Amino acid sequence: MSNETYTLIIGDLSRELPLVRPTPNTRLPLVEFLGDTQLSQAAAKATLPLIPTDTDMLFTCETSSIPLVHSLAELMNLPYEVARKRRRPYMQDPIIQDVQSMTLGVGETLWLDLRHAEHLRGKKVTIVLDVVASGGTISSLEKIVVRAGGKPHGRVAAFSHGQPKMDIQVMQQLPIIALD
């Protein structure tokens, strides 16, 4: 079973993704942008058409989405902000927002330092994630945008596991593999 993979194809690029097991009877392909600059760039190019053209800023959370969003920000010449999953000692008056993540099976908390929240104010902000499942993380990021005085402008993910339950622009849907 450990040698099972799923073949991901984006344009000319392909990757054999390992299958991970969120529940005993299902398998999910694991996409990892960290460490793979070619995959990040290919996915950024393929995801670019989904970003609303008048977006002022991209917004994501750590960690796995960072290479994708970094590559997209370079392609579009846009700034981006990253909500943290742990409080950092230098944060001042951070926005603190709970999130219920199906992927982790536990609640988490997102933190955005006031210095960074100020960058969102009055801006048209598009949220970008590497992979969405339930959409819980996107909802929480959107709440942070509103609390920071920004305007939620789009929801984009490179990949989804199954069909998202909310309105999200997805570049490629990955299968949820059910086993007997």
Place this chain on the structure above:
Amino acid sequence: MSNETYTLIIGDLSRELPLVRPTPNTRLPLVEFLGDTQLSQAAAKATLPLIPTDTDMLFTCETSSIPLVHSLAELMNLPYEVARKRRRPYMQDPIIQDVQSMTLGVGETLWLDLRHAEHLRGKKVTIVLDVVASGGTISSLEKIVVRAGGKPHGRVAAFSHGQPKMDIQVMQQLPIIALD
């Protein structure tokens, strides 16, 4: 006091860095690569000459160093790996390594999934961080390289706070500002 900044200059690029307060009587300039693709690229270009030329792979830990290492990996056409600071649910037989970080004032733990550790085996691995202080994180990353069967090949940081106590190639030293 909150308006104090430190002017960082890298080539043609400059940034006004906020000063943070690790202890009541000191201030440190806060460098943040997340969200700043221009700073990441400029620092990557300036740090590039410090990477040993026969490096097979770069190695860092999440989160703040990722944009720098991503940009360096693109410039050098090298793969990189990222040790995580939290266990991820999909990890299998991860290498688990404690680190004593002066920056956080508490111990942390680094995790590297076996699938990624296997990429380090037999490779000449250069460790790259955004900012070093005591060098505790670099030491722990080096232990992971050895445990994974890789060859520690270099220690590089874009910035240091003060003079590092170990042999590390540093692109630019940032001041530790002592107050009366």
